[in-house]
Amino acid sequence: MSGKQKVAAVRCAGYDQELIGKQLNLLMTAIGADTLIQPGMNVLIKPNLLSAKAPEEFTTTHPEVLRALIRYVHNRGGIVTLADSPAGRFTLDSIRRVYQKTGLRALAQEEQCSLNENLTSVESGLNVLSEPVPILECVAQADLIIDCCKFKSHSYTVTSGAVKNMFGVIPGLVKAQMHARLAKRESFCRFLCQLCANVKPGLCLMDAIEGMQGNGPSGGERYDGQRLLAAKDPFALDYGALKLFGVEPDWTPVHREAVKLGLVNPAEIELIALEETWESLCRSDFRLPETMKGLIQLIPSPLAALRRHFAPYPKPDPSRCLGCGECVRDCPVQAMTLTEHKAVVDRRRCIRCYCCQEVCPVHVVQIKR
Known part of the structure; x- marks a missing residue:
């Protein structure tokens, strides 16, 4: 057996x-x-x-x-x-x-x-x-x-x-x-x-x-x-x-x-x-x-900071954003803000966890390079 x-x-x-x-x-x-x-x-x-x-x-x-x-x-x-x-x-x-x-x-x-x-x-x-x-x-x-x-x-x-x-x-x-x-x-x-x-x-x-x-x-x-x-x-x-x-x-x-x-x-x-x-x-x-594509995955782990800098980042589409604030409330590092009722990401603070994409009710958060 x-x-x-x-x-x-x-x-x-x-x-x-x-x-x-x-x-x-x-x-x-x-x-x-x-x-x-x-x-x-x-x-x-x-x-x-x-x-x-x-x-x-x-x-x-x-x-x-x-x-x-x-x-x-x-x-x-x-x-x-x-x-x-x-x-x-x-x-x-x-x-x-x-x-x-x-x-x-x-x-x-x-x-x-x-x-x-x-x-x-x-x-x-x-x-x-x-x-x-x-x-x-x-x-x-x-x-x-x-x-x-x-x-x-x-x-x-x-x-x-x-x-x-x-x-x-x-x-x-x-x-x-x-x-x-x-x-x-x-x-x-x-x-x-x-x-x-x-x-x-x-x-x-x-x-x-x-x-x-x-x-x-x-x-x-x-x-x-x-x-x-x-x-x-x-x-x-x-x-x-x-x-x-x-x-x-x-x-x-x-x-x-x-x-x-x-x-x-x-x-x-x-x-x-x-x-x-x-x-x-x-x-x-x-x-x-999309986050798995390209050469970014081949950068060795000792260069993790560089890898994160070039990693795909989340970017809300302002033309479709409802300004509901769900991404702002759920962002673990406060990298998301509402500017003129539209979600905006601060790439310097973003840790690429993509929680904003996860919680967006209308799927307007895109993955960009």
Whole structure:
């Protein structure tokens, strides 16, 4: 019997309820997850709810994937709560707006599960620069955390998957503070790995039926992935997804830091394709963000300051900017300001975290060189 971390993947051509349910059951059996959930267990499902986007905008975990997962848990006697802290402010009004727009409000009513509206946070046990890192209280109290992520490109971390999804257990604008405290990309991605290892999701499911490519995680283009993936381990799942979609894992800073921390070992991962071979299931057409293009990635790390100076920077399009101020409120280093009701970036202060692009409700923040 193999002692390797299993990552299973299967084709799934769309968000048909019956099809997703069938494929999800196959995945769970393949990775040995069928005995994880016991009757009466409090199960917290952590979707990717980046912002108030409709399911058709391929930014957030699709409600039909969550529906299949909720039913899987309910069938084993588990009690389900859906919880996340989206980008930007974390208030009752903001989280309720996200639940409504993403389709989770209706889903929770139909499937008789709870939506977390508890804004209380507790200490995680992690510290950044001697400051304690808070996480949502409901996360700390769960018997089992299921990481239900979305496969997307990401202008800062290259891709977003199971490990990055756990960043959402940190409440509200504290996430922006993490960016400010950890201004170097390697340090921030190392923290993401440490946070994920601390939270310890025990089961992971990736919605790659419709993903996002290009300048994600909110301003990219639709990627017709047609895949579902599952694993017990988030680091293994991300590695499997990268291999499946033709992205070299060592290109991604989260994977590199996970390897350094000993949280993932590719030699100990078993990639399983259901109903066909792994090779036939693989894709090679996924488009990375603009921040990965050109010679900038070849500048060695000792010249990090020079690399950051020449790195692509965010620039709002003044002709389309609404002047809503979301980017200003979410910028971790106050590099964004409103001038004559238009967002403007100070390139000298900008740390290229691209949070402004992430939270812009109308996608006017472009990547420029």
